[in-house]
Amino acid sequence: MTGRPVPAAVSAGHGGLDGATARRRYVTVSFLFWLPIGMSIATGVLLFTERGMGLAAIAGFYAVHSLTAAAMELPTGGLSDVIGRRPVLAIAGLLNLTAFTLIGLGAAGWAIALGMGLMGLARALSSGPAEAWYVDTVHAHAGPDADLRTGLARGSSATSAALALGTVLGGGLPWLLGLAPGLGEWLADTTGGLVILLSVPALLGALVEGVFVLYVLSALPEPPRPRTTLRRVVGGVPAAIAAGLRLGARDALIRRILFTASAAGAALAAVELLTPGRAAALMGTAESGALVFAGLACAGFLCSALGSQLAPLVARFTGSSERAVLASLGFTVLGLTLLGLTTHSMSPLATTVAVTGYGLVYLGLGAAGPNENDLLHRRVDASGRATALSVQSLSLQLVAAGAGLGAGALPPGPLPWLLAATAVLAGALLWVRRAAPAKTPARPDTAAGGPVAAPVPAGPLHDTAPEEIHPHARPM
Numbered sequence: 001m002t003g004r005p006v007p008a009a010v011s012a013g014h015g016g017l018d019g020a021t022a023r024r025r026y027v028t029v030s031f032l033f034w035l036p037i038g039m040s041i042a043t044g045v046l047l048f049t050e051r052g053m054g055l056a057a058i059a060g061f062y063a064v065h066s067l068t069a070a071a072m073e074l075p076t077g078g079l080s081d082v083i084g085r086r087p088v089l090a091i092a093g094l095l096n097l098t099a100f101t102l103i104g105l106g107a108a109g110w111a112i113a114l115g116m117g118l119m120g121l122a123r124a125l126s127s128g129p130a131e132a133w134y135v136d137t138v139h140a141h142a143g144p145d146a147d148l149r150t151g152l153a154r155g156s157s158a159t160s161a162a163l164a165l166g167t168v169l170g171g172g173l174p175w176l177l178g179l180a181p182g183l184g185e186w187l188a189d190t191t192g193g194l195v196i197l198l199s200v201p202a203l204l205g206a207l208v209e210g211v212f213v214l215y216v217l218s219a220l221p222e223p224p225r226p227r228t229t230l231r232r233v234v235g236g237v238p239a240a241i242a243a244g245l246r247l248g249a250r251d252a253l254i255r256r257i258l259f260t261a262s263a264a265g266a267a268l269a270a271v272e273l274l275t276p277g278r279a280a281a282l283m284g285t286a287e288s289g290a291l292v293f294a295g296l297a298c299a300g301f302l303c304s305a306l307g308s309q310l311a312p313l314v315a316r317f318t319g320s321s322e323r324a325v326l327a328s329l330g331f332t333v334l335g336l337t338l339l340g341l342t343t344h345s346m347s348p349l350a351t352t353v354a355v356t357g358y359g360l361v362y363l364g365l366g367a368a369g370p371n372e373n374d375l376l377h378r379r380v381d382a383s384g385r386a387t388a389l390s391v392q393s394l395s396l397q398l399v400a401a402g403a404g405l406g407a408g409a410l411p412p413g414p415l416p417w418l419l420a421a422t423a424v425l426a427g428a429l430l431w432v433r434r435a436a437p438a439k440t441p442a443r444p445d446t447a448a449g450g451p452v453a454a455p456v457p458a459g460p461l462h463d464t465a466p467e468e469i470h471p472h473a474r475p476m
Contacts, residue, residue, distance in 0.1 A: 004311070012223025017221070019138050023151040025219045026134035029089070031158040033126055034211040036100060038166020043174060043295060044103075047198040048389055051107055056426030061116045064400060073127060073394040085129035086220045087137070090391070092125035093213035097206050104202030105194045128389030131155065133220055135377050140223075148377055149321070153311045153370040159367065160305030164298045165364025170201040171294045254379055256430045257372050262327065263427030264365055265400030267332055270302075270359055270407050270420035271339075277412075278354070302361040311388075314367050321371040322431050328368035329428035333421050335360030340417030413442045 017025070034394040048058045080088040095118045102115030134155065138146045176195040177183055184197045195203070279293040307328065315324040338357030342350040373389075380388045403423070 017137050019146065022134055022137040023154060024142070026130060026151060026155050029130050029212070029216060030155040031162045032215060033093070033096075033130070034159045034162035034210060035091075035166045036096065036162035036202075036208045038301070039170035039173075039205045040103070041163070041167050041294070043170050043198050043201050047196075047202070048101070048112060050196060050198050051112070053112070057109055057128045058181030059137075061112055065116040065120040065123075066397070068117045069123040070394065070401065071126035072121055073390045073397065079113070079292075080125075080129040080132065082156040082225075083178065084222055085133035085224050086216060086222055088129045089133075089216045090213050090222070091188075091216040092122040092129075093209050093216060095119070095122035095125070097209035100202045100206040100209060104199040104206065106129055107193065124390070124393075125168075127393040130220075131373070131389060133222060135357070136222065144378075146474055148376045149312050149315060149370050149455050151371050153196060153308045156308035156366065156369055157305040160301040164301035164305070167294055167298045167301065173201055173204070174198050210384070222399065236440065251379055253375060257376050258392060260329070260368070260372060260427040261392045261395040262399040263329070263424045264332075264368075265396040265398070266403040266420050266423040267361060267365065268396075269400040269404035270336065270416055271358070273404050273407050274339075274416060275358065276404050278343070282351065296358060299355075300358060303362040304366035305361045307363040308370055311367045311370035315371055315374075321374050324371040325368045325375075326428050327366045328366075328371070328432035329421060329424055329431075331360045331367070333364075333425045333428060335362075336417050336421035340414035340421065343412070343414050343417065416425060438471060 045058055047469040048061065053061075099115040099122065102111050103116070107113045130153065135148060138151065150214055173306060175196050177200060187195045236334075256258065275296065276293045279296065283292055291331060311324065311328075314327060315321050318324045318327050335357040338353050338360070342357070343355040373392075376388060378394065382403070403420065410416045
C-alpha cells in the first residue's frame with residue numbers, strides 16, 4: 001500500500017469500507033454464489049435420468065448452459081460496467097434461483113432446458129462484477145497500489161471450498177434422506193412427483209441463492225453511477241464490449257493473460273471429459289465410478305483452494321507475479337503429463353500417480369489465477385474492469401468447448417492428456433519474459449453518452465510486493 005490520500009467522496013461511495021471488511025464480504029459473496037452450483041454437480045445427470053431423459057437430451061441441456069454462458073459473457077460484462085456491480089450480481093442470483101427451481105421441479109425437457117439456459121446466463125453475469133467490486137472498493141480506500149493478491153486469493157479459495165462442500169452435500173443428501181423409510185415415496189406422492197430425493201439439492205440451492213441476493217443488496221455498497229436510460233444502457237454495452245476486445249490488442253501482458261486462460265480451458269476440458277470414464281473403468285461400474293469421481297472432484301476443488309491460498313507465497317518466493325504464473329502452470333503441466341502416462345495401467349502405483357497428477361492440475365491453476373488477475377487489475381481501470389474479466393472468462397470457455405470436442409474425437413489413451421499438457425506448457429512459456437509496465441491502465445476510450453474520466457496513472461507493476469480469480473473450474 002502507498003498510503004496516498006483518497007478523496008472522501010470516492011471512499012464514501014463504497015460505504016467507507018476498509019480493505020479487511022471488503023475482503024470478508026467478497027469472500028462471502030464468492031462462497032454463497034458457488035455453493036448451490038457445487039450441489040448440482042453430483043446429482044445433475046442422475047436427476048435428469050430419473051426424470052426420464054436420455055443421454056442425448058442430457059447432453060443437450062448442458063450444451064444450452066455452455067452456449068448461453070459463452071454467448072452472453074461479453075455483453076453482460078459490459079452491462080456491469082454500465083449499470084454497476086451490485087445490480088448485476090443480484091440479477092444473477094435471481095436467475096440462478098429460478099434456474100434451480102425449474103431444474104428441481106421440472107419434469108419436462110423444456111423446463112430443464114430453460115433452467116440450464118438461465119443458469120448459463122447467470123454464470124455469464126457473475127463472472128466479473130464481484131471481483132470488480134472488491135478491487136474498486138480497495139482502490140477507493142487505499143489507492144491503486146493497494147494489496148489485492150491476498151483478497152483475490154481468499155475469494156478464489158472460498159469459491160473452491162464452496163464447490164467442494166457443495167459436491168459433498170449434493171451427493172450425500174439424497175443418500176442420507178433415502179435412509180429414512182418411505183421418505184422418498186412420501187415426497188413424490190405429496191408433490192405429485194415434482195419433488196424426489198434427487199431434486200432436494202437443487203431446491204436447497206434455490207434457497208441459498210435467495211440468501212445470496214439479500215446479502216448482495218445489503219452488503220455491497222458502491223458509488224452512485226450517473227442516471228441513465230434504457231437507451232443509454234443498451235448503447236453503452238456494445239461500447240464496453242468493443243473496449244474489452246481492444247484490451248488484448250493494445251497490451252501484450254493482457255494478451256498473455258488471455259492466452260493463459262485459453263490454456264487453462266484446454267486443461268480443464270481434458271480433465272472433466274476424461275476423468276469420469278477412468279474412474280468408472282477403475283471401479284468396474286458407472287455407479288461406483290460416479291461416487292469416486294464426486295470424491296475426486298471435491299479433492300480437486302480443495303487443491304485449487306490450497307493453490308489460491310499459496311498464490312501470494314509463490315509470488316514472494318519467485319520474486320514477481322509473472323514468475324509465479326510460470327511456476328504454477330508448471331505444476332499443471334506436470335499433473336497432466338502424469339495423467340497421460342498412467343492411462344494404460346490400473347495398478348495401485350499408477351492410480352496413485354494419476355490421483356497425484358489430478359491434484360497437481362488444480363493446485364497449479366489455483367495458484368496461477370490470483371497472480372494473473374493481480375497483473376490484470378493493474379492494467380485496467382474501474383470503467384472496464386468487469387469487461388476485462390469477462391473477456392478472460394470467455395477465452396477460457398470457448399477454448400474449453402473446442403478442446404473438449406477435440407479430446408472426445410481422439411482415440412483413448414495418453415494423447416488427449418499430452419496435448420492438453422502441451423497447450424498449458426505453451427501458455428506457461430509466455431511468462432518467461434516479463435512484460436514492460438503500462439503507463440496508464442487500459443480502459444474504454446469512451447462511454448455511452450459522453451467521454452469518460454481521465455485515467456489514473458498506474459505506475460510500475462510492483463510485482464515483488466505482497467499483493468494480490470476464482471479457480472478455473474467449470475462446474476457445469
